[in-house]
Amino acid sequence: MSPVTYYFIAALLSLANAACWALNLFTLPGNWLIVLTTALFAWLVRSDAGHGVSWWTVAALAIAAALGELLEFVSGARAVAKQRAARRSVVLAMAGAMAGSLCGASLGSIVPILGTILGAVFGGAFGAAAGAYLGEHT
CATH class of the missing domain: 1.10.287 (Helix Hairpins)
Structure with missing residues (x-):
């Protein structure tokens, strides 16, 4: 070669x-x-x-x-x-983090590079928090 x-x-x-x-x-x-x-x-x-x-x-x-x-x-x-979190909230938090980071990255892609990264991070954080909340309070 x-x-x-x-x-x-x-x-x-x-x-x-x-x-x-x-x-x-x-x-x-x-x-x-x-x-x-x-x-x-x-x-x-x-x-x-x-x-x-x-x-x-x-x-x-x-x-x-x-x-x-x-x-x-x-x-x-x-x-x-x-x-002392419930298992359901852990599973929903993980799923929410994945979905939130993908959605956040997609929405943040309007702003090249930095928007995608920040969208993924904040979207993942929001998704994880929402999933944990739903798991504990539903």
């Missing part, structure tokens, strides 16, 4: 991983998509000549993503237990 082709594909990987990372704003599984795109890169671009990504790196990314999921789950469960 020529160096130009390699660096072009590596730049595409960087852009794809940045886009996947941004999906976390929409409460979508961006970390796991980073693992997937990096695994695809490791499979397509061999690391024999010192270039590319090794499978050890892909494994480290998968472990980091799993630890992130575990940390998110444990911190959320502890916060819910501390507040």
